[in-house]
Amino acid sequence: MAEEPSRMKIRDEDSLRFVHCLSSRDPGVRNRAFDSILRVFDALIGGHGSPPDMKGMATIHGAVDTKEMIDEYLVDILRLSVQCPFEDVLDRCKELLRDMQERTYKIPRVLKGGISTFVPEREIIPASSKDTETQALFVDAFLQNNRLDHVVQLMGYHPQYLECFLRTQQYLMKGDGALPFHYRHYIAIMAASRHMCTYLVHLHEQEFILQGGDPEWLKGTSHVPKKLRDLNELNKLLAHRPWLICKSHIEKLARSTNSKDNWSISELVQALILMAHFHSLCSFVYGCGIKSEIDHNGGFTYRPQSPVEKNSNDFDSSDSSSTNGDINSEPEVGIELLMERMKKLVEEGEEETTQEERVKRFEKVESQSVEIAANTVRPSPKAEVLKYVDDAEYCYQDFAKRDSVEDIPTFRATDYSWEDHGFSLSNRLYMDIGNQLEDKFSVATNMTYYTMGEVRDVDTTAFRRAIWSYIHCLYGIMHDDYNYGQVNQLLERNLKAYIKTMTCYPERLTRKDYDNVMREFKHSEKVHVNLMLLEARFQAELLYALRGVMQFMT
Numbered sequence: 384m385a386e387e388p389s390r391m392k393i394r395d396e397d398s399l400r401f402v403h404c405l406s407s408r409d410p411g412v413r414n415r416a417f418d419s420i421l422r423v424f425d426a427l428i429g430g431h432g433s434p435p436d437m438k439g440m441a442t443i444h445g446a447v448d449t450k451e452m453i454d455e456y457l458v459d460i461l462r463l464s465v466q467c468p469f470e471d472v473l474d475r476c477k478e479l480l481r482d483m484q485e486r487t488y489k490i491p492r493v494l495k496g497g498i499s500t501f502v503p504e505r506e507i508i509p510a511s512s513k514d515t516e517t518q519a520l521f522v523d524a525f526l527q528n529n530r531l532d533h534v535v536q537l538m539g540y541h542p543q544y545l546e547c548f549l550r551t552q553q554y555l556m557k558g559d560g561a562l563p564f565h566y567r568h569y570i571a572i573m574a575a576s577r578h579m580c581t582y583l584v585h586l587h588e589q590e591f592i593l594q595g596g597d598p599e600w601l602k603g604t605s606h607v608p609k610k611l612r613d614l615n616e617l618n619k620l621l622a623h624r625p626w627l628i629c630k631s632h633i634e635k636l637a638r639s640t641n642s643k644d645n646w647s648i649s650e651l652v653q654a655l656i657l658m659a660h661f662h663s664l665c666s667f668v669y670g671c672g673i674k675s676e677i678d679h680n681g682g683f684t685y686r687p688q689s690p691v692e693k694n695s696n697d698f699d700s701s702d703s704s705s706t707n708g709d710i711n712s713e714p715e716v717g718i719e720l721l722m723e724r725m726k727k728l729v730e731e732g733e734e735e736t737t738q739e740e741r742v743k744r745f746e747k748v749e750s751q752s753v754e755i756a757a758n759t760v761r762p763s764p765k766a767e768v769l770k771y772v773d774d775a776e777y778c779y780q781d782f783a784k785r786d787s788v789e790d791i792p793t794f795r796a797t798d799y800s801w802e803d804h805g806f807s808l809s810n811r812l813y814m815d816i817g818n819q820l821e822d823k824f825s826v827a828t829n830m831t832y833y834t835m836g837e838v839r840d841v842d843t844t845a846f847r848r849a850i851w852s853y854i855h856c857l858y859g860i861m862h863d864d865y866n867y868g869q870v871n872q873l874l875e876r877n878l879k880a881y882i883k884t885m886t887c888y889p890e891r892l893t894r895k896d897y898d899n900v901m902r903e904f905k906h907s908e909k910v911h912v913n914l915m916l917l918e919a920r921f922q923a924e925l926l927y928a929l930r931g932v933m934q935f936m937t
């Protein structure tokens with residue numbers, strides 16, 4: 384029998400993305416991996432120096448298009464030459480690209496300003512950061528995901544948070560747990576598709592294949608086992624109107640008539656956490672204008688660099704003049720006034736209010752939020768993502784305008800809270816996850832640098848708490864010990880609209896929205912706010928999901 388072309392050994396057997404072979408801490412292993420890759424490459428291009436015999440190669444590899452295959456390799460190599468934290472791999476990749484160029488191959492190049500459309504490239508923490516803590520996290524992320532993805536790189540502003548984020552994500556995707564690995568990635572795809580987030584969908588399609596997933600499934604949810612398809616309804620509610628989740632939704636999955644499709648409670652808890660994690664990550668991706676990964680469509684180009692690009696540092700025109708926002712937009716309160724208001728709140732101290740009064744204030748913020756217009760322009764959904772969703776039109780509806788007000792009361796955090804209920808339930812059904820999430824929530828709520836724009840030594844607690852509480856309010860969750868009057872004092876309309884769009888309709892967020900709020904804040908601070916939005920939304924979804932599980936179990 385003729386030997387399989389060596390390409391198959393790397394592409395399909397070891398890993399689809401050969402970069403996987405290079406994700407080792409051991410330089411010996413990396414070297415060996417690189418050598419075998421070079422051998423494949425040499426075979427593909429028909430030996431040293433000589434121009435490739437495309438026709439000959441095509442015969443060897445049957446139907447495989449050699450040109451396409453080489454292009455794919457080159458894109459992988461390009462990515463490594465930018466993202467790989469190991470000097471040895473980096474240098475060899477660069478060498479290889481030069482070598483290929485000399486052989487007159489068209490070499491792809493990374494599009495400048497490739498990480499975020501909102502944050503200028505020069506302000507983003509570089510892949511080879513001088514800060515040792517951040518650098519170590521970037522290396523870990525690379526080893527974990529076979530890449531340093533743009534989300535992680537942008538979170539690099541906040542290493543304290545990034546550490547918890549990576550730990551949890553690693554545990555969810557690769558750690559112990561009831562669900563098979565390829566299921567976890569498929570659930571990530573389904574969740575991200577609710578917000579049409581092609582960025583996350585593509586990332587997890589690749590990971591799904593790496594974990595041995597069946598490529599057929601990537602044709603859409605009509606090609607997956609019924610068990611997974613059954614998640615559709617819960618995925619939809621959780622993403623857009625989690626308050627509708629109740630015992631019966633859990634029951635339906637956990638008591639399926641066909642045992643093959645049955646979800647165990649542990650599996651279901653993991654699936655729910657995964658969905659909430661990825662829904663809220665969509666908010667972050669859109670909120671930071673995250674761009675396609677280098678090796679995804681839109682991340683690289685074969686076009687030669689234009690003179691304009693050569694001269695500018697930021698290809699995507701993220702120059703500082705435009706970050707000052709639109710002249711026509713609403714004037715902002717500004718940091719000075721915001722600080723004054725926060726100071727006043729501290730000086731006044733906690734006022735004595737009755738429970739009734741607190742509820743009234745909550746309801747006021749809640750009903751006002753209906754008037755806050757989130758963007759209405761929806762990007763047109765792409766077929767590559769639509770295949771993973773049912774009922775794509777279904778979206779967020781103001782909690783205050785919910786259909787059955789009598790049946791669905793405000794969610795009182797005193798009755799069901801993360802600290803007293805969610806934490807222990809999740810820990811019990813999915814070992815250790817409660818602790819990990821607890822750490823992440825705690826960093827997200829407490830993280831502070833005591834700064835606001837250029838000002839130092841500021842206590843920002845009240846502002847941060849107002850943001851968190853407002854998001855929960857959008858989901859109908861009330862914290863009894865919070866005075867909701869503060870939300871209106873500290874969050875102006877513009878910011879509320881931004882929060883609402885990013886939390887509830889992230890796919891509608893635009894560069895202008897990002898530019899026009901928190902104008903005196905630094906980019907790292909806007910990313911900080913976006914992290915809080917992510918976590919507050921995540922916790923809101925989780926509370927409803929876990930309450931549903933608890934109702935089912937009791």
Ligand SMILES: CC(C)C[C@H](N)C(=O)O
Pocket residue numbers: 830831832833834835836843846908909911912
């Ligand atoms: C979101 C920002 C206003 C946070 C602020 N820079 C702080 O250190 O607390």
